[in-house]
Amino acid sequence: MRRHVTAYGFLSAALVVFAVFSWWPIVRGVVLSFQQVNFVTSPDWVGWENFERLFADPLFLVAWRNTAYFTILALVIGFGVPFITAVVLNELRHAKAYFRLLVYLPVMLPPVVTALLWKWFYDPGPGLFNSALRGLDLPTSQWLDSSSTSMISLVLVITWANMGSATLIYLAALQTIPGELYEAADLDGASILEKIWHVTIPQTKFVILMLLLLQVVATMQIFTEPFVMTGGGPEESTVTVLLLLYRYAFYYNDFGTASAMSLILFAVLSVFSFLYLEITRKADA
């Protein structure tokens, strides 16, 4: 008996913190989605009105399209690069510490610092990128200033900033592949690409899948980079779901509709979270 009392004493702070800042807000988020909240009078039940308002807002569709586009671009660019980098690094026996240090350095920078730095690099006039392109006699780009390149510019920033973690996690996974598998492939006369396809990828597929799903969940919640670098422009080309949610809550003071929006985002993301859980469970088995 005393053991249980002591245990709950040790657990009490965590229970309070989780209850107030995790469990209760989950319930409250659902409730808020069906309410109108204005801080003056007590909240009113409005049924599906918040959702109807969202679906009537043309920007809602734009935000989802932008977010989907961003997620796909981030998968194409941001997903392949760390894996390939890890495969190359795993072959190198020199300067290992230097490579690891460099690739992880951007991860340590505050995202706002990275965003502001890259905004300066992207300056179409004297910015680093266009200066370098001009120096090489290559065509320059408007980067963030054009609605056709704004999104891909943001993808480059987050790939640069975050690829360190993924690269090092892949590297750790690659080191668990038994050397005999490559030896066997050599005996069969396999080329490097064939070895990657038949040995490297199958041997690391759980890690690949897990990082893929984690990345989808993270990129669909992108906020800091568009908020700091573009504010959603030009021509709303970088308004993401979270940026619109922020506008509803803090520009229009419409917390009900903002909650409805996070409920929808949550529903979409839980598909990916569920897949992630299934895969980790299988990997543990």
Next chain:
Amino acid sequence: MRTLTKGNGKTYWVVLTLTLVVFTAAFLLPLVWVLLGAFKPPAELARQPPTILPEVWEPGAYVDAWNFMDLGRFFLNTFVVAIGAWAVQMAVIVPAAYALSKLKPWGGNVILGLMLATLMLPATALLIPVYLTLTDLDLLNNPAGIWLPFAANALNVYLLKRFFDQIPEELLEAARIDGAGTWTTLTRIVLPISRPILAVVSIFAVVAAWKDFIWPLLVFPEPAKQTLSVALQRFAPDTPINLLLAGLVLASLPMVALFLAFQRHILAGLTAGGVKG
């Protein structure tokens, strides 16, 4: 160990050299560029093509940036937020993980399950309700508005519990026979053994709190209370570019220093988060 290639001959050296060049250009050069840029006066920064090394060295930009943006204040605010977030989180989750692992109370598994279930939630799903809860509790413009929600970290509870689970019962039993209470056992036996995992969890907690943007943005509407990240993005549009660059460099230094000091822990900790090979 054998890998994809045999790793000798000319190709190896070509690939090694190329990787060195690409890595240095991609990850080091941009940072050096900013470091140098802060020394150039604004007129030189606007020039095309740009100068590589500053023609006029103006180290004063770092001092001016510090004064212009009042960076001392924001460094202190960020420091209070990050260290406080770490301290509160540790105070909350270490006893909890210990209780779940070693005291095994009734319903402990249900509690752990409810905590882990929050990991399935995307971080932003709770943005609005937690913000409103903070407003209700009058925690806006108060560092506690960051500390308390930050302490509800289920992943770290899980990592600590998993580590505590491996500590042999006999060790705790021996302490009990020697007359040690539950608290003494935790502080004298369990915590010293758990130093590696505590280091990893601590470093990641401090780094996450220092890097965070969206929560401080919501919690500190009052400019004087803001953290570096929030203040820098507020100042950015109206700050001369050389001063802004100097400010960005200064704001990155603590995290870069932390990384260089605890590199081994940080890189080892990356794979501790449950992602296995």
